[in-house]
Amino acid sequence: MRILLVNHEFTITGASTVLLRLAAHLQARGHSLTVLPANPADGPIKTAYEALGIGIASGAALSAFDIAIANGIGTTQAVIDIAGRVPTIWFLHEAEVGLRILLKNPALGQAFGIAAAVVYQTAYQAEVYRSFTYALPPQKFHIIPNGLPPLPESLPAVRPKARPLRLVQVGSVEPRKRGGDLIGAVAASGLDMECVLCGRVYELDEAARRLADAEPARFILTGEVPPETALAWHRSADISALVSESESQPVSVMEAARFGRPLLLSDLGIYRGVFTHGQSALMAPVGHVALLAANLALLAGNPGLRAQLGQAAAQAVRGFTVERFFLQFEAVIAGLAA
Numbered sequence: 001m002r003i004l005l006v007n008h009e010f011t012i013t014g015a016s017t018v019l020l021r022l023a024a025h026l027q028a029r030g031h032s033l034t035v036l037p038a039n040p041a042d043g044p045i046k047t048a049y050e051a052l053g054i055g056i057a058s059g060a061a062l063s064a065f066d067i068a069i070a071n072g073i074g075t076t077q078a079v080i081d082i083a084g085r086v087p088t089i090w091f092l093h094e095a096e097v098g099l100r101i102l103l104k105n106p107a108l109g110q111a112f113g114i115a116a117a118v119v120y121q122t123a124y125q126a127e128v129y130r131s132f133t134y135a136l137p138p139q140k141f142h143i144i145p146n147g148l149p150p151l152p153e154s155l156p157a158v159r160p161k162a163r164p165l166r167l168v169q170v171g172s173v174e175p176r177k178r179g180g181d182l183i184g185a186v187a188a189s190g191l192d193m194e195c196v197l198c199g200r201v202y203e204l205d206e207a208a209r210r211l212a213d214a215e216p217a218r219f220i221l222t223g224e225v226p227p228e229t230a231l232a233w234h235r236s237a238d239i240s241a242l243v244s245e246s247e248s249q250p251v252s253v254m255e256a257a258r259f260g261r262p263l264l265l266s267d268l269g270i271y272r273g274v275f276t277h278g279q280s281a282l283m284a285p286v287g288h289v290a291l292l293a294a295n296l297a298l299l300a301g302n303p304g305l306r307a308q309l310g311q312a313a314a315q316a317v318r319g320f321t322v323e324r325f326f327l328q329f330e331a332v333i334a335g336l337a338a
Contacts, residue, residue, distance in 0.1 A: 001337060004065040004086065005035045005054075008074035010043030011200055012224055013172065014251040015093035018146055019071045020048055025326050027052060034065070038075045044226065062086045067336055070115075073098035079111040087116040087336045095128045095270060096246040097176060102132060112136060116336050119144050119329070121249035124270045142332050146249050147325030148258055148317065155232040162217060165193040165300055167264075168237035170230050170252040173201040173221065177244045178266075178287065180208030183219050185292035187211050191300050193218075198233045200224035230255075237261050238306065239299050244268070245286045254320055257313035262299055262306045264292065280312035 005023055009016055023033055033054045037046070046056060062068075068088040070079045079090050090111060092098060102109050109132040112118060118133075119142045120126055126133075126141060133141065167186060171177045179197040184207065186195040194217075197204075201221055204212065212219035222233065230252070234240060240256030241264040247253075248270060257263060263281035265271060275281040282299065284291040299306050 001067060001333070002032045002065045003034075003333075004062070004068040004082075005033060006068060006070040006075045006078045006082070006088075007035050007037050007045070008072035009039045010037060010041060010046040011172075012044055012227065012230075014146075015072050016045045017227055018093070018251065019069070019091070020045055021149060021322065022069075022326070022329060023049065023054060024052055025322075026330075027054065029330075036078075038078055044224070067333060073101055076101070076108045076111050079115050080108070083111070083114040083116065088114075089117045089119055089332060089336070090115040091119045092125060092129075093121065093248050094246075095122075095125050095248045099128050102129075112140075115140070117142060117332055119332060121146050122270050124272070125248055127269075142328070144325060144328040144332070145320055146251055146254065147320050147322035148251075148254055149322040151231070151258075152228055155235060156229050158229065158232045158236050159220065161194065161236065163192050163194045165191065165238045166196060166236060167193055167239045167241060167296070168196045168198060168233050168256070168261075169241045169243070170198045170234060170256070171242060171244070171250070172199040173197050174203055175205070176246060177242075179243075180205040181243050181287060181289050181292060182241055183208040183211050184289045185296055186219070188289060189293040189296050189300075191296060193296070193300065194220060196220045196222065196233060196237075198222045198225060198230055234261065235259050239264055239296070242266070243284070243286070243292065254317045257310075257317045260307075260310040260314045262309035263313050264295055264299070274316055275313065280309060280316045282309065 027033055034057050035049050036057050062085045065086050068086050070088055071091050073094045079088055112133050123143055173179050182195055186193055234256045240261040242253050243266045265281050265283045266286045267283040277283040282295040
């Protein structure tokens, strides 16, 4: 089958990495793939596609393709433009972030009706977008949780730990991810702890930036790193965090959990049914730095609790395999091709 991948960006994000893994799998299954970037800026994900021998198109004759997969809310206009000419799967990775974009320009919501199929990672996303989809046939929508591939045989070395404890958040440094809250919580706690924000740095609030600049050995900003290096930072953590204000099904949390690390999370609806506060994670309301600091202190002072939460987190993600993800996504593709 000839498949067009409409990619939202070539930077390393959970969404772009998931599509890259799917592309490699589909190519191995004998499909022909071409990538059409919604944002043509170069990045490491583009290099990875080229290494696989998957072509990057600046434009594409849609008649040359049997199906298209549009990745993320950033491809909404592309879905509207192409879905009437080639059956298109809209693979949405966003929840409230995507809803806010659509509410600012409600005309973009027509993409749900135009797409041949819409894939979410969680039932929570389906609820978030219901105001745009309630009148559409339910068979159009599919929930396919992200899956974790096997760990590499080896991981690169990262900076040795210089303090008794290390807190790691993997994800881009931007307002939505609220990495500044973690820096503030570590500073407020008075704990002898490193705080690592691993990901491309877009924006960090002024107060957190001042703290990071004053103590760069304690507040570490790695910048964008390859996926294997991000895994190595996960492995190096004593406590893993993701305190975003919005997520869909973050791969970084699942990766941290697989290493058996205790999780410090925002209390978001998308975690319901996977992680439970006090059992497999500690959660706090978005932006509540004082409670984050208290949860950090609780974990720092209780190795037994860290181990207990980490083991429960690892158990919670055990069923999220990349093999299951591929099987379910291929079923959607086959259904459109039938």
